[in-house]
Amino acid sequence: MSSVRIFVAFFVLVLLGLGYYYVDIYTAGKKMEEERISSKALNIAANNISTILIKKPGKETILLKKVKDSWEMVEPVSDKADNEAVKSLLNEAENLSIKDVAGKVSDLDLKDFGLADPSVVTFELKNKSGVTLKVGDLNPAGSGYYAIGKSSGDVALAEKAGVENILKGFYDLRDKTLFPFNAGMVAKITLRRGDFKITIVRKSANEGWSIVSPIKADADNMEVDNILRSFDEARVAGFIDEKGADLAQYGLDEPKGEITLSDGGEKLTLLLGAKTERGGRYAKFANKANVTRISDDLLALLPLTVDKLRDRNLVKIDVGAVEKIVMETSAGKLELESYPVDKMSEEDLPPIKGWRIVEPFNEKADSFVVSNFLHDFATAKATRFIGEGDFDFSEYGLDKPDLKITVITDVGEKILKAATKAGRYFAVVDDRDAVAEIDEKVYISLSKGYGSFMDRSLFNVRSDEVYAIEVERMGQLFRASRGDDEYALEKPERRKLAGTAWNRLVWTVLGLKYIEKINVKGSDELALGKPDISILVYNVKSELIERMDIGPLSDKREGFYAKTNNDGDNLYKVEPAFVNERIVLALEGLIKE
Template identity: 25%
Template structure:
């Protein structure tokens, strides 16, 4: 009996499975109907006609899109391609009325948008008239120019065709690769100019005075320029740029590429239109006036010290034989011992050093950097607490000569303005200077605390006694 039931179940499974295979194999999914029989890659020209404006985009075969009306300008390729794709993939949901008596109820008298497409082979393609959206169903009424019928397409089609010229214009203002830049110049309206030249894989400041540059700061400035995008298109052919502060710009940033090409961005006044907070800019080589976000200018409006290399001291740990430390607890010495070990000497008493802790400290001096250069030369040590430093570290080489002495200070500063509720009444600042430079650097609290350790923390820990036997 059980065997017979099993056989019946297997036969039923075979029948159902076979039927499913036949249906799936021989059935064809009904193809989605399109509004137009056109492929995206075949579209050479798109005209968008509205009640208050006409926009025309076109391209040559294999070439980028460009705006030709109402202004001649480079087009945003992603936006233009999305528009062409939306037209080519517009879906015919169904026919609403083959011969409507009145087009007004569908928002087609007149249409909100008329879309005219031209293909590279000039194949006849009917224009699409776009009406209003349906009350329910999130569809849109449309009509093809070669038929009286009112059709339905997907609701996203309407919004996809509703464009302004600014939606379709390219917003990138400068185009270069960071590795192709040979020179960066930032000139202020007060006459101060910073010129930074590529020096192999690094950068160097040429003006106002030769100095190594902070590669990160330079790359950030170049990144700001190449990534700057127009937030507003102000004037394509301004008769006078004085009103934008661009006759004598506050700031001019110029890059010179390895091939000699030069690109500039000029920064003028802040936008004065209500609700807008951008900065007027123009390309030094082009006429149009744009606006960019305010941070673009503030990111570039830097002093020579901002672009300076902020290395306080650079020492190879392998060359250090002795470290002399003075801090609030007194003085102690860390001295290299045989077999890769270190000794810590306090008050004439020698203890074995904690090698990993000592080596971590020395590795900080491999390339100790400040957060910024506050002044160079330092006008006076007293305002920075460096006349009586909290910490002084002298590194001595294997030849007995001083490699560098670094002084670090920690001071409390009262704010000049009334404190913000909830904020501490004063803040702590950290500064550093070294024997190899006349500059004073702002230091992070982390760097200060990592170096400001008392002698016992550099000493090897005594092994813990074994637990008592039971």
């Protein structure tokens, strides 16, 4: 075949392909697009609409206008519109589809379709042209509304949900935001409920709130922020009276409460009146005439006492900076001092400093107990404050306190005194001008004695010093060890071990504490017979660091006897839970992982 014939054949094929594309694909797509457009009731673009006019028989006319990027209500009142509601309306208008066509307008009696006196929605476009939707009755099946749209002259059946979203009412389209302030903008808050009034101001950035009236004190930042958040989220539940001429009928001539918010410049005061019959409460802004209905929850947020918004923490202290603790009670004086931990491994947990008791005896303290105590001290709260200003300490038993705690840091000290009187608990910090009432749990958490702080650990070894542990229980031997980067179970079988199983075993063993120490020097009681459990701890050189034999159970069954190879003068009692539960779970973790 010549090259000319080949070229002609190829050219013909190309022409046939283009013809197929035009006829079968392009024209089919164009037809689908035309059908899609023809199925639209209005054929308008939401972003091209500048004005919306809604007229319903027997209802007030609603006129909305777009101003820059937001919508304003012009009629029946001048106010902001609900932008989200308007956007929803416009989206429905753009996508409102026709379900069926009843016929030409000229051929039908419009009364039969409710279109003789229809609801009318007119959309004015940016080019000042207009598109109108007329809506009549719901069809007998309840699936759509009879409507006239575009300029086709047809009475069509438009989808029900879409029409109802377009025919929104006055309440739906009006902005229902109660406070125009964003919570983060508020610099000053004044709240009044009944006869009680409180004023709070924001400190400098990120430093919280202060009460400035009726007393000067730190505010509870979280409580204030929660109230502000509720104000920010509050919405108008109903628009009652635009003129508000007779405030007495709404209880707004003598408001039950007031909320005043200021951003440092503009100030708004919301007046809270009587309850409405529908369960809300009447409200209005002092500088506006209209009366609205809001949730009754808003009044309930307002405090009746200063303690509701006052910071009820007894002390403010950085627990990490504490160097010394002195506790004085009728039982005597207890003094603890911190010391730096010489070495910490990746496996070690807080605290990052150690503690020792220096009075009445010099011995190691349980650092975790001390840390928990300092946490309780730093987070202790008053249930309420009493005795503001000048007061008599003796009235609350604080002239001779049952407990005095002095906590010393590198920048100063805090002194807390606490006492019980007539079954109640009172405290004062740094002899300030306010007495706090505290609950029994707070008092007990701060009243720890010498025995509570003693280090009762039976293994005096750090986790980073442990390289192998053997546990013999009920005739079965378990041995686990660690290398530089891996862990191994050596007995009763040999295999790799997960780090979590190793850590659980180590912390279970090193966490063993005694509940009682018994001096048996020179006594034959030191011989316990065959132990229930033996625990051996080895270092990196496979040298035995410590051995602990546990068992048998004591006569009163309150604990198991235990002895260590490093202390020949004492027996110890340990909790049954260690023998029966904790060590069992740790060993099961070695063989069941």
